[in-house]
Amino acid sequence: MNIKSRIDRIPGGMMIVPLFLGACLNTFAPGTGKFFGSFTNGLITGTLPILSVWFFCIGASISLKATPLVLRKSGVLVSVKILTAALAGIIASHFLPSEGITSGFLSGLSVLAIIAAMNDTNGGMYMALMQQYGTKEEAGAFCLMCLESGPFMTMVTLGLAGLAVFPWQTMVGALLPFVIGFALGNLDKDLRAFFTQGVSVMVPFFAFALGNNLNFTTILNTGLLGILLGLMVIVVTGTTLVLADILLARGNGTAGIGAASTAGAAVTVPPIIASIEPSFAPSAPAATALVATCVVVTALLTPPLTAWWARRFGVLSPRYRQAEAARAAALETAPAE
Template sequence: MAIKKTLDRIPGGMMLVPLFIGAIVHTFWPDSGKYFGSFTNGLMTGTVPILAVWFFCMGAGIDIRATGTVLRKSGTLVLTKIAVAWIVAIIAGQFLPEGGIQTGFFAGLSVLALIAAMDMTNGGLYASIMQQYGTKEEAGAFVLMSLESGPLVTMLILGTTGLAAFEPHHFVGAVLPFMIGFILGNLDHDLREFFGKATHTLIPFFGFALGNSIDLGVILQTGLLGILLGIAVIIVTGIPLILADKWIGGGNGTAGLAASSTAGAAVANPMIIANMKPEFMSAAQSATALVAACVIVTSILVPILTAYWADWMKKRRGSVPVQGVGPGQERTV
């Protein structure tokens, strides 16, 4: 059975399929983890420890040695994405209640959902798109996108906008596994290779554990809103990213559009934040469902839109006659 190949055909499938399986289990058999206990219960409810190991391995897999072009490109995209999410948080914080909207079509929409959907780029999706439509240096820009992984950026945005207050040690705790992995991976190439391999392996495990905290009824309630939010993520973050890529990154905007997705790991952030700040717990479940929808929507639309954009930019450059080239022969410039 070609199970993995099937999962690979689904946008974000290695993360989202286990997540929905876990959600089905939690919806229809919410106490199954407690019933089985032991390791099974740990696997079903161990989102935080599994993510801690994943962050460590993610840090270990990043090589500090990168070219200036890669750092400029990735730094531009990462900072722009974070800046846009920060501005959205400031604006949304003026209109949305702390626990999110509770009734009507926009029920479940919260500042937490907006930030989590917009502040992290799907690095793997970006790299695969740019390997086809960009340069090697542009594809390598995903190296700094790994720094967005985890709740740290979301915490920083919530803290600097005054929407939440976190103790300094909470920030340290959020980034410490990542930094320890990063240090070890760069001190020893063999350790980077060893731990880096586990990054993809752990994805379905924390997806399943995260799913076991989601009621499918919530996802059904936020279905259309989740689709619209996913489209909004592409528009709201995509336009600034395209402009930043052209004006600062030295590209033609293709890399910016390719970075306008929502990372699969972002699905975990609302619940992690809620565990640290219980006042967000009422919004966390709906936010998780909305972010999961954004991952699916952006994973489908961003590659399609980027392909059209890259083709349009190629045609826009055009082909012009060059002196010394015979009639009917042109050189693309």
């Protein structure tokens, strides 16, 4: 039936489709989990346990062996993305109520939604784009982007913005599965290969569980607003990342455009943050729907924008090709030592 290939045609399909199916179940049969109980209830309501395994597998997939150039590039992109999200959160906090906007066209918009949408980069898409339009070092910058996955960096961002205070035990607890996975994956390459397989496998399961916290009313109410938020993610984070790539990482801006997206994992952040800090609970459902829309919007728009930038200023531009040709000619004419 080619189910998987059809799902893969949808941007972020393995996240979006199970999320949608979970929302269907929660909208039309909200008591299903309690009715069947046991493993069925665990699959429907087990967001945190499933995510904890997923974070562990992500940590195990990261190799410590990276060149200084790769670490510099990835460090610049990750830190600037986080600082941009924090600054956007600080600005938004002066205009938005703590529980988010509850009426009108902007209903559902909250500081949590803005930070969660801007904080995480779609690492898989970034790596694919850099393999086509960037350099090997820029593609390797994916290694630190995995740190953005999950609630830890959003908790850090909320803390930087002065919007929340989390106990140190909670901060460590959010990072511990990732750190343990990272340690095991770097101690044994076979363990890394084994656990890395779980990264993609776990996605539809936690997406389905997340969807069971949503209903169609929330999704429909935030549809157009989610599109606008996705555009804001590209414009705001894209601008700061391009400048950082050119000025700090000595790139041409292509990596900055490629990182201007929202990761599918960002959908998990609002409900997790709400479970840790109850003050965010009222805004979490709408924030989850908004972030899910951002995932789709940025997945559709970031690739063509990256391709356009690469043709104008990057490795596909006439200026870059001329510089590479001149460098190759100089090497050919250089006297042999």
